[in-house]
Amino acid sequence: MSNQGNIELLSATLAKAKSEDRAALVAYLPAGFPTVDGAIEAAKAIIAGGADVVEIGLPHSDPVLDGAVIQTADDIALRGGVKIADVLRTVRETFEATGVPILVMTYWNPIDRYGVERFTAELAAAGGAGCILPDLPVQESALWREHAAEHGLATVFVVAPSSRDERLATITAAGSGFVYAASLMGVTGTRESVGNEAQELVRRTRTTTELPVCVGLGVSNAVQAKQVAGFADGVIVGSAFVKLLLDAPDEQAGLAAVRALAGELAEGVRRS
């Protein structure tokens, strides 16, 4: 294939963070929120603040794994008319401007409907590094993985505290790029604390794979980021950024706020 995705850049980025004795900072933002261009600017601001990897959300009408903050942002994006072409443009422009690996995170139906072959080809051409598809379980994922691998895209699977050991092994054997460890049982959103479940899940996951393990769900500030960086290879933050954009009085204030938070989190993920 002429256009290969950036799975190797993703792996190299996570390896570099590890060599610097820190966890990688992975940020999530939905495309099209508050506008398509506004989301691109926000992603660039977060990268300028210190994010190593960015996940661009492809908004869905029925985000069953998202809490109120991301539901609201998805809703604004969809009412603004965001399309898959806009999501791909967001990936391309953010990647071209920053050189940082960009993943897409979404639900399965939009990709199933758009066509797996078409989506993987276009995401790779846009410079994307892979996808996180939280409602596509490993046993339904063979077709996706075939096309993703062909186009040089990572398939990042989610593991949960409820995942049994034998299932963890199946999931991590099928995944690539990194493993997304859900810190708790629940939907996206900020939480007061990140529980012990996350550390135990990372420990169990590491017994099954050499892939980096990044922790998401509930992490919103530098103190939590530091705590998670103590046992994980990456810290994933989403709702905290989205909430700052939702609460900002204007776009410039929002960009300044997310850049500042990224900076604090980037400090937090350093282990020394």
Next chain:
Amino acid sequence: MSTSSFFIPDPEGHVPNTEGYFGDFGGKFIPEALVAAVDEVAVEYEKAKGDPAFAAELNELMVNYTGRPSALTEVPRFAEHAGGARIFLKREDLNHTGSHKINNVLGQALLTKRMGKTRVIAETGAGQHGVATATACALFGLDCTIYMGEIDTQRQALNVARMRMLGAEVIAVKSGSRTLKDAINEAFRDWVANVEETHYLFGTVAGPHPFPAMVRDFHRVIGVEARRQILERAGRLPDAVAACVGGGSNAIGLFHAFIPDADVRLVGFEPAGHGVETGEHAATLTAGEPGILHGSRSYVLQDEEGQITEPYSISAGLDYPGIGPEHSYLKDTGRGEYRAVTDDAAMQALRLLSRTEGIIPAIESAHALAGALDLGKELGKDGLIVVNLSGRGDKDMDTAARYFGLYDGTDENGTEGENK
């Protein structure tokens, strides 16, 4: 009828494969956090199917609590408007709580106890599944939370009061189209966060495997009884069995026992709302395309980019952009036929049955009645149809009163005394 036959979990054929597929439809598209819980339901259900004590306990409840078997009522005055075909109604409206929903709820409530869980959540559209779930939770001493779209809490206010009277917490869901689809989204969010102690008592034959097959099995009694009853009463199998289809639970319950009877047509009636051509409808099999919603692959109403489109029906219980995967399979194999019925046709049928037979049906069931009027005309005088009267209409009296102007007596083509 022997009580040992109320729970019939091992039908011939139409068993999904080990991944939960009926042909191309079904499967298990769920987040990792729910995999262990959904697998636990599947394992526990398999064990329960083989346990005579489970069948005995469920049968006892079906007889002495629900009131099974439900009656089969011939409706000749109604059938005069259907070209003279004979029409029988399977009276699921006479079950305790007023609809077919109790069949599935009692089965899953027993399963909840077997799994040692203490809390139940459920979605509801018209409120019938919510009322049935709240009823079972009261009976078994389980905590109960019901998610209901905000629009539905308004148009089915009576059922909200019933659920609260029974001790359930009712949460009005304000996201999306604020109807059944969004209530299911919110119930899934609750389940992910509280799965340790909570069972999601799913109310229709959709969702991830094993729900489509399990909920179907608990409702299969409808068709098994109806088949036996119509043979006794009419001396032959019907030409068609008919039911309304939202998610499809009452329809599959009636259809399933007739699937091996190749000469019996299985006809489902979907909500056409203001008309399929207007775009304001919930006719998933008529106008949808295969996709993934709420954990399985089936027909869904969606746009070209896979966003689920907002459905519309006057009937809260049918106002859903998805459909159970077994119905999608029946459609694609041609064994099932699916047609769409407008709000207006359903409301006229609701009034017609009320005034010709003294039975006020739910608006959901009225879609099947309206469809049966046309089906009867097509079949002619020798036709024989069994219609599933899936629920009673008490909950819909406010909607009907506004529709027909009953509060101020401005009903344009019918007043008191017009029972002809």
